[in-house]
Amino acid sequence: MRRTRPDTSLTADTDDGFRPAAPPAWTRWLPFVYVAFVLLLEAAQQEEWAVSLFLVALPAIAAYAYGPAVVAALTVLAILLEGFLAAVSHHLGETHHVTADIATAVVGILATALAAHRRSQERHLVHANSVAEALMRALLRPVPHQVGNVLAAGLYRPSEAGTMVGGDLFDIRTTRTGERAIIGDVRGKGLPAVRTVAAVPGTFREADYEAQDLPAIAARLERGLVREAEEIRDPELFATAVLIEYDSLAHRVTVTNHGHVEPVLISRGEVRTLEGPPALPLGLGHLAAADRPVPCSHRFTRGDVLLLVTDGLVEARDTGGDFYPLVERLRHRFEGRPAPGPADVVDFLNTDLPRHTPHLHDDVAMLAIAPHGHT
Structure with missing residues (x-):
């Protein structure tokens, strides 16, 4: 399996890595x-x-x-x-x-x-x-083919053609308690969002090794965004996010959703969304200080693929104004067929999305994982 590289208007060259697109x-x-x-x-x-x-x-x-x-x-x-x-x-x-x-x-x-x-x-x-692009690749590190006990594939497509600058983020790490991942979307896009994009994965990586569970990681991210909002004087700063943790011994994946797009599970030839108790986006937790995000656990075994995406994918419109039908397209491609791998799912979406939406108006990020190893 391979990691899909996002399309840009710059192509590989031997000098500094890129060359401008040739004129018509x-x-x-x-x-x-x-x-x-x-x-x-x-x-x-x-x-x-x-x-x-x-x-x-x-x-x-x-x-x-x-x-x-x-x-x-x-x-x-x-x-x-x-x-x-x-x-x-x-x-x-x-x-x-x-x-x-x-x-x-x-x-x-x-x-x-x-x-x-x-x-x-x-x-x-x-x-x-x-x-x-070097900056964004440092912030959004390439997704390895294997992370601990999971196989993984990731894709990032910025809305601003010819750049890698945007407001979406994802990361996946292996920890003492299992593999943990995050996908998120900060308010805004382009250069104004880069500072927050830099802050969120950094906080996630730091909390990953110390926090005992996903709510504790979310609390660290919440405090980090509140400090960031104070520093840049933006009281409306927030980020939607999904946090997941995979327990390979229990064959379960735990999910907390902070105002983000629901994850999609491809399992045994079926495609369904993993719905659970919603929580406020990160950075807005003070609006409901008494409520903590409620983790939801789901069975996750070999042959399953969990897909995390940002709203730039599901809100991509065609020429008639219709949103991209993510679940329907995944069902059409994978339902009733042999289990795909994470790269198969990401590659399919990377080629299918441009057929639906020629021009993106928001950043798109996706992260797919599947169990690997013992069952």
């Missing part, structure tokens, strides 16, 4: 099509008028898709073609043709500078996105 093919062909059009127009025109003046625009057209060297070369080509067409019509020395050559040279110089600036901005953008 038609923009690369446009300068040459434009030259052919001017030459055909020159050959077809019945009256003597300066068709070659259209070539003044050639460097600017080339600057959209090409670098400074190609733009400079096309500028020279445009000036030579203007001179050739003027010579053919015996008007080479006329003032307006000389003026056209000068104008083409000026436009070419500016277009070459523009192309150089565009390339510089592209390099800067690639570097910025590389740093952003």
Whole structure:
């Protein structure tokens, strides 16, 4: 099984890990099509008028898709073609043709500078996105194929194309009491959410080794978000989350849900949501201080897959405005069939979601786990 890598508009390269997406093919062909059009127009025109003046625009057209060297070369080509067409019509020395050559040279110089600036901005953008992805990969560490007694697979798809910056989070750890995982969604998205995304997994990892149960971890996360809200002066800061703990000896998984999307269990050819007593999102616990989250336990044996997702998945809309039918799609794919692995489930959703929603409007994260080892 493999860990699915999220799609971005940046692809692998050998320099700094990424390269910008290539411009559309038609923009690369446009300068040459434009030259052919001017030459055909020159050959077809019945009256003597300066068709070659259209070539003044050639460097600017080339600057959209090409670098400074190609733009400079096309500028020279445009000036030579203007001179050739003027010579053919015996008007080479006329003032307006000389003026056209000068104008083409000026436009070419500016277009070459523009192309150089565009390339510089592209390099800067690639570097910025590389740093952003490195940051998010440090915060949302890659999900190993196996964590303790579970197999796992994870996926993160940011809503902002070409970046890895977003407000969703997940993590999975092995502890003395079993494997524990979290998936969450902080209020907001993009850069404003990054600070909170950094705080929540850090607190989870720290509490993981000390807290005796999931409510104790939730209490630590609650206090951490309250402090974060005070520091950034955002009284409405919160994060929805699901916390889980797997006991391989008891073959059970314990779940606490803090205002988040319900987990989905694929078990024995059936697909169902794991509903339980809801709790307030993390950071808003002070609104119901007397209530503690109630853990719910469910049987979880080899062949089962537990899927945790964020609301960016279930609230993704198609062109008709309908939400992505997560449970129905999972039933259509896996119900009545041999037990899938975590990577099978994540890979299916990674390919099926774009068919339903071409453009995401919210971050999407998912984490799937399955028991491994003794049964």
